Amino acid sequence: MSDKPAPIRIKPRNLTARAAYKVPGNPDNTRLDGSVGNCFPGLEMDVRDLDRRFFPGLVFNAVRVPLNPVPEAPENAQGFHLVYVDYFYDPMLPDDSSTPWVQDLLDAYRGEIGAELSSGRWFLAWVEQGGRRISFRDDTGKPYDGMLVWRFIRSLECGDDHPVTIALERRNHDGVVDAPPVVLHGYRRQYRTEAGVFDTAYDPGELTQSLCNPWSHDFRDCGCHYWPSNHPDVVTAEVPHDTRLPTGAPDDPVVAETYLDWLRSDKSPSGNVAALNTVEQNRPFQIDHYEVNQMWSDLPIVVEGRETGEVYEADTDLPGVEPYESVAAMVKDLQTRLAPMEMTLSLQYLYAYFSLADPETVGSERWPTLKDDLIFARRALLEVAIGEMTHMRWANQLLWSLQGEDYEPVLTPALALPIGPKRIIPRSLRPLTPEAIDDFIEIERPDGFIDRAYAQCVATLEHKAFTDRRLYALAVRIDTDGDEHFLRFRQMKDVLAKYQTGRGTPAYLRPIQVGSETQAKEALDLFRRITDGLEQAYQNEAQNRFTEAQEYIQQVRDTMKSFRVAGEALAEKGIGIPFWPEVET
């Protein structure tokens, strides 16, 4: 037996073992939709709470016009309402500051102005910056709603070059201003410090104080973003680790890949039936309002779109996935296999995108839903194509981080796509036919071959010889990204299935065929400008010349817009863009 340690798993038992065990957590480049406890694009805080302290020493609340005011309620309660003066620990207002405006403000707060502001109802009357003053009243003299004022506050600039003057007005019970305004000069708070952390002016809990609680009734229905952790609509079911196949794939792919309603009331295996297409259709099967109070804590935790049980077992090191033998081997694989594969996928999807009919011109007589379905399918397909482009950029980023000065951008499409250990399909430019959708679903299947294409990179970069943990985190991100693609294609299949009448081209497709280079000259020129620009952008970014890189990126973005127009025009004429010569097999 060799000395090479077999890959074994150890299970921590006592407290120090559990505490010191390397628990996989959210890496520093986690996106909101990928992090634990934030499964849905959501917020960990209420951004409005930042602006309540926009002016040093003062704390406001944005108050809305009451929907059902009681008769005895004070008038004109809406606006940016001063809650209290709070200058003691304000980092912008240190006691010993020699800055005149700071001392002026402190004198004001400590003196008569502070006393005046502590009685009565005070509201923000206007703000002034750069010679422009915005008064928070409409033409009729009615104070603005607090949320409207908030938007103006957000637009204030911060920094030493941008002083801010504000005026506060006192409103009596009838909503009438009954005292001279208090005018203060200062600067807008920068919410984050140089180090990127929130300003210490905010008290613990202050940034989350207005978020809703999951144990309240409307957690079930509310689609707003003010939950401490937003909830997903659909999830995939937990796959017990001991039922996985040696490849890491689940033993029952149908169960593993069925999207379930996260709020379903029947959580037994028999309740694990596919979620229906709309919220309304799923309603009868969800836990009810009153049940949320009791059951919110039973709702499963979702990581990477999948429900997890008591313990989340990170499984980035799939059984059988060995690290590359060397960094050079990983670089080679990224150059010759992975990055080109992403390029091929994005171009195939783009080609299919142009094959979808224009929703604005399709007739509604025979297919009343066609327009909406096309809008959906186009957006979904474009989203997936952009996802693959993002992967291509990440693959390049891995390369430039690993290669340093030897880096050369990889922007050439691969000739073929492996979709299984033994199954390779040639690349092909084809419309979004039902067969093409099936193939795309196969390609993007979670736990499938492409989805885990980066597992070897993860296994290699996981080693602590790589001190830059961002590389590891990046590899994990590419490796685990992509379930969304699978879902999108599945949805496209569902939505577009009804147009397959068995007679001719389905109504959602334009009959395009791969054109010649001459026919598509304009689009191909634009495409070349895109890849050339990306090449420059990546090169610059690899050498930390971010400003230059950004200029190229901007130029590429502009060109992409023109490219899209050109692609649409060609498709109208039945011509598909020949991203690569179609003669090969």
Place this chain on the structure above:
Amino acid sequence: MTHPSAEVHFFETTLGEHMLAVDGSRVFDVPDGTADHFARMTAEGQRGFLSKMGLDGVPFIDDAPPRRMPVRSLSLAVAQKCNLACTYCYASQGSFGGPARSMEWEVAKASVDRLIMDAEPRSRINLAFLGGEPLINRDLIRKTTIYAAEHAQRNNVDVGFSITTNGTLLRPEDAEFFEDHAFAVTISLDGVGKAHDRLRPNRGGRGSYDIILRKVQPLLDKQHHMQVGARVTVTPRNLELPETLNHFIGMGFHSVGFSPMLASPTGREEMSSKDMAEMLSQMIRCGRVFEDAVLQGRRFPFSNMAAAMHEIHRGTHRPYACGAGGGYFGVSADGDLFACHRFVEDDVAAMGNVHDGPDARREAWLAERHVHNQSPCNICWARYMCGGGCHHEVIHRGRPACDYIRGWLDYCLQAYVRLSAARPNFFGDAARRSA
């Protein structure tokens, strides 16, 4: 650098193979065959293995001794004399080899002041009364206790009291006093009946067992805030541990613990390696009874075992066997500070006096006694659980009990795995309470 083989200890239970990572006293389950596999590796392979397991991070314990530790616990040798003539006494019948003396109030008061002076608000300090036989100086114990309780309260400090006594001088009113001040009372009992009498006779040679039992009873009856424990010094002449344990627990002692006699000034009653092997098997028998009790949800206050379960669960890891010379000192009747109650009047561990606090000798002691500087401890897997053994015994006799300690800890690790699998709720607060 420590050889990688001294960084882990493998052991087995019916549940499979397990591994103690010495650093941090971490306990893991590992796949079967791992120990064999590890044993066959080269040192480099073993290091690679540890690294792959994530066990090669910054060590939990470095070589640096603690600095400027506050004095947390003092034991006062309130009476350096004794009415018994135990054959093996480390204090040479209470006097520590010098003239018999009693502590004066000034020294006791200065000790309390020292503790409170060093204590942060809301922290806990401990005051122990030892001897000799401390109850010979009962008045001082009472006066000191009341003074300490008042001053602790005034300074927002929590104070715990303890006393170790041979039990012969206990009076019924002591029970009340100890209960009022929540004393931890330790009675030295070396066996049941004759076994005890052989080892702990009075100065006239007569046994003390019956009289002690009679005098301890009011304490056992009254204990609520007070905890009355029995402590058995194991010598070659009282090795019937399970019987002793069951008997004392049956009598209502809050805890019962054993410790081997390793170093006596005269060499009498010291345990040989054969005796230690016998003691180990007796201790494991006691441990099995403890395990059964936990499985049945019964309290069984075998303190060696309960403490071991609590510490293994927490992963306690320490570079010293105890706090002696760190946060704990023994105060002699004259007010001199020594590393602990056993070292009273012993120059090797003298470190100042109670009025001025510990002097520079403490730093030297802590540096020298660090387990990394002890041999062969620095290559032993049990080093952070044992801490290098009782300083007093090591300095005066060496380390004759290492095999016993490793054997006991190995058994305790197995028991921990068994109990943590079968009764996970036992750990945490429950284990601490019965410790």
